[in-house]
Amino acid sequence: MSILVLGLGNILLMDEGLGVRAMEQFDAGWSVPESVSVVDGGTCGMDMLDLIASHRHLIAVDAVKTGAPAGTLVTLRGDDVPAYFKGKLSPHQLGLCDLLASLRLQGEAPDSVTLIGCVPLALGTGLMLSPEIEARLPAMVQAIIAALRDLGVEPQSRAL
Amino acid sequence: MTQRIVVDPVTRIEGHLRVECDVGDGKVTKAWASGTMWRGIELILQGKDPRDAWVFAQRICGVCTTVHAITSVRAVENALKMEIPLNAQYIRNLIQGAHNVHDHIVHFYHLSALDFVDITSALKADPAATAKLAQSLSDWSLNTTGEFATAQKKLQAFINSGQLGIFGSGYWGHPAMKLSHEANLMAATHYLQALDVQRKMNKVVAILGSKTPHIQNMAVGGVTNPINLDSQSTLTLEKLTYIKTLIDEVGDFITKVYIPDVAAIGAFYADWTKIGRGIVNYLSIPDMPLDTKGTKFALPAGFIENGDIVKGFTPIKDFHDPYFEKGVKESVKHSWYQGGKGALHPYDGETIPNYSDWQDDGKYSFIKSPTFYDKRAQVGPLANVLGLYASGHQRTQFWVNAVLDSVSGLVGSKIGVDALHSTIGRHAARAVRCVVLHEELSNQWTLLMENIGRGDTMTFNKPVFPKEEVRGFGFHEAPRGMLSHWVVIDKGKIKNYQAVVPTTWNAGPRDEDDRISAYEAALIDTPVAVADQPLEIIRTLHSFDPCLACAVHLTDTENSSTYQVKVV
Incomplete structure (x- = not known):
């Protein structure tokens, strides 16, 4: 029952890196059992085949463009995820979509894929998120926790 | 009649590339390559500690993380004139070797083979006939009827x-697809x-x-892998032995599958040894240092110069x-940056964006245009192989001759080194x-x-930064060609940083003297059979293994969400 929480995005481009930043905030505040891996995937592609193949469930955290206002959160599960990627709505669509397709070809696709996304505001050059998106990170962390609970895992707050 | 074809973005590459071509009488007569997103890593690094630069530099690209990490530390070490432990x-x-091998296999099979291989045709093949064909080319153990079925x-x-x-974006059934059903199934x-x-390479x-995707062990001055053959938390004998096993396991695939497949596709598409020649000044740099000083x-x-591996x-x-x-x-x-100072050396380079619309004779790209002694140059595996060949590297000469002999045998006539200056040659x-x-x-x-056996376990020399300004460059022969980082350090902080990436050399716009x-x-002169399905243009572009992610970078996603080929 292994789960991969995978933060995606380019941290050099402000909100483009919000998936990685949300994953980091989750990792800083919450501990998880050994069966859960929390990984910063950046914008990598084929490099992550092995990583994803070695987990049964994937929770991807990423910047998405849905046409909704900046800061809008989405959580997608199951068949909605590949359908969603088909419309090329995430900047990293090429990477993750191709990875999942490759894994399906090899019969190693995860049992479940959950996508936790947020619509970015600023995609300029910079290491910081825009304040508006920074303010959405706690809600994204809650969405990660909810996704883990759905898979039967209860993260523990590091503050306790 | 001349038609303008716009391919935007070029698919199955990293990043965002737009190409416009004028096509007349079924051939490309004029071409423009444009990186349509801009990259600002240089600005992020200004004022940072040079020891941290590689951490950020490896985020430039999702494919070549290690490549930028290694080149960045080399640039800083070069500025400090450091020696690096063996x-x-x-x-x-x-x-770097493992990364490059991994990258080349992925590029050929997963990013560009579909330009020559029709998957829908493969479905019609006879597995037994496919096995017969494959066995005639190689004794790879998995070339069996069962495996193909x-x-x-x-x-x-x-x-x-x-x-x-x-x-998703293959041109199935295109008239330029020439392989038999069986050759398609084999590939x-x-x-x-x-x-x-x-x-395995990864x-x-x-x-x-x-760790991957982003390596953690790099450092200005060496690597952070402690070596202790007995301690579990370090580079142990067990780990080193496993690495050797992985290396060995990949060898057969390269010599018995990759090499024969390339030779076979080269022979089936022999006309493509005469297409895509382009610039024949080749720049590549020495790599895999064997001493502490990098000599x-x-x-x-x-x-x-001029494709001449002897006199040039x-x-x-x-x-x-x-x-x-x-x-x-x-x-x-011709790039969307403020200019007017002529071509600049990277130490003095500026990156101040200044976007205008597309101008055929003016500015049309976010990529800069590098030159070597004011000459345009091609970089990449072809440049590197020719450089190794010209340097007398024996194993390169052996393998170049082996591949050319194999293609010659399949087509029944002599194919010489000159055939390498082409799309299929790349x-x-x-x-x-x-x-x-x-x-x-x-x-x-x-x-x-x-x-290690001699008792040397050193992996790191501590860098010391002088108060005065120092500058240095690092280079690395990356999968897409020669990569260089250039750094100016003042009082221990980065004053200027420029990354001149391989795709910049190849995909840049016209230069200071308007040369393409x-x-x-x-x-x-690339032929185009069907204007709104420019498979041939894609073939030539893919042969370079474009990676725009580091040449430029993303600012817009919604507008780039649909793949379009426009015939204007």
Whole structure:
């Protein structure tokens, strides 16, 4: 029952890196059992085949463009995820979509894929998120926790 | 009649590339290559601690993380005139070798083979006839009827599922697709096998780099892998032995599948040895240093002028060679940056965006245009293989001749070295480079083991930063060609930083003297059978292995969400 929480995005481009930043905030505040891996995937592609193949469930955290206002959160599960990627709505669509397709070809696709996304505001050059998106990170962390609970895992707050 | 064809974005590459071509009488007459997103890593690094630069630099690209990490530390070490412990050199060499081998396999099978291989045709092949064909080319153990039949079923099920993903943008049934059903099934099956093989190479990077996707073990001054053959938390004998096992397991695939496949596709598409020549000034640099100062290299290289590997070759000798350092300049005359100062050396380079609309004779790209001693140059595996060949590197000469002999045998006439200056030649050179690097991986592993065996466990020298301004450059022969980082350090902080990436050399716009780039030149005279399905244009572009992610970077996603080919 292994789960991969995978933060995606380019941290050099402000909100483009919000998936990685949300994953980091989750990792800083919450501990998880050994069966859960929390990984910063950046914008990598084929490099992550092995990583994803070695987990049964994937929770991807990423910047998405849905046409909704900046800061809008989405959580997608199951068949909605590949359908969603088909419309090329995430900047990293090429990477993750191709990875999942490759894994399906090899019969190693995860049992479940959950996508936790947020619509970015600023995609300029910079290491910081825009304040508006920074303010959405706690809600994204809650969405990660909810996704883990759905898979039967209860993260523990590091503050306790 | 001249038609304008716009391909935007070019698919199955990293990042965002737009190409416009004028086509008359079925051939490209004029071409423009444009990076349509801009990259600002240089600005992020200004004012930062040079010891941290590599951490940010490896985020430039999702594919070449290790490549930028290694080049960045080399640039800072160069500025400080540091020596690097032998173990660190060998460990870096192993990481870069494994990364390059991995990258070349993925590029050929997963990013460009579909330009020549029709998956839908593979479904109609006879597995037994496919096995017969494959066995005539190679004694690879998995070239069996059963293996081809299983692969065919897998592909059929995948295509039936409707979620094509990786196969999404192939030009099935295009008149320029020439392979038989059986050749298509053979290549498609090897595509599936390559998916497994590339993962093994990536594991080598992961073990040595402590983590992928982003390696953790780099440091200005060496690597952070403590070596203790008995301690579990360090680089142990067990880990080193496992690395050797992984290296060995990939060897057969390269020599018995990749090389024969490239030769076969080269023979089936022999007309493509005459297409895509482009710029024949080639720039590559020596890599895999064998000493602490970076003066001796396993893989020598240099600059080749006018395609002449005998009289036109000038070696680049070491990590401090002024011949290289003084030769590089970048122009922004046709790029969306503020300019007016002429072509600038990277130490003095500026990156101030200044976007206008597309102008055929003016500015049309976010990529800058580099030159070497004011000449345009092509970089990449072909440049590297020719550089190695010109340097007298014996294993390169052996493999170049082996591949050319094999193609000659299949087509029934002599194919010479000149055929390498072409679209298919770039694929052949990449395969040669892959096998040469793989052989070198084994050598580097042995060198590391022998050095540790002599009792040397050093992996790091501490950098010391002077108060006065220092400058330096680092280079690395990356999968897409020669990469260089240039750094100016003042009082221990980065004052200026420029990354001159391989795709910049190849995909740049016109230069200060309005001369076209390697992509643009290679596209001239490329045939185009169907204007709104410009498969041939894609073939030539893919042969360079474009990676725009670091040449430029993303600012807009919604507008780039649909793939379009426009005939204007």
